[in-house]
Amino acid sequence: MKRKATALWNGDIKTGSGHLSTESTILNKTQYSFSSRFSEGAGTNPEELLAAAHAGCFTMKLDLDLTNAGFKVDYLNTESTITLENGRITLSELVLKAKISAITNEEFQKIAKNAEETCPVSNAFSFKIKLSATLIP
Template sequence: MKFSRNASANWKGKIKEGQGTISTESTVLDEAKYAFGTRFEDGKGTNPEELLGAAHAGCFTMQLSAFLGAEDYTADNLHTDAKVTFEDGEVTKVHLTLKGKVPGISEEEFVKIANKAKENCPVSKLFKAAISLDATLD
């Protein structure tokens, strides 16, 4: 399977005083605001690191669902938080926290399949940063 998705960013002004917008082809993000303050301080708007976290959490969770299905498990619920750490000008790590409710699976099997998903999701493969995972079964 091969496909492309599109997103765009627009920026006006200098790094600290300027501001920009981020949009996606689907228009789920349509000129979402971002700026120095939303990235490096507590300003209102989005930033590249939280968007990377959202992409990673979404990709990993879908990959996990596929791997669970391949083993005849169906999740009642899978919830993943992604904490993206930015240090010294680069993303250095991503920590995934997964909580799942999957009938009939053992904790050991769940963690094994979750780790397989962590290693194989396309966004995990994209990052050179260290990626860690905590997985628990309800």
């Protein structure tokens, strides 16, 4: 499987801007700029897209692992926060809240940790990943 995205940039780094598009068109000329990356400007940025990719991949991998282990998932809610420090991405913090029928917290933590370590996006990252998983009764 291969997936494509394109980036177009015009102008210099501080005053220029660009847009991102994906083959699926879910991103279709989505604006990004210096302001959207380093302050609160309109548009997206690479770190936000990495956070979405990591949250989505981890959540799907966890659901697969839980289903394969025989558990019924009511819901999984994952937030990923990407940290950019001194020009380097240093951390992805995954915060998971889950409601799953008939699972112990110990088994839940074990399966969640395995999903964090084996989802394809986690494996693509060389920076630290921190997982906080909470089982909702």
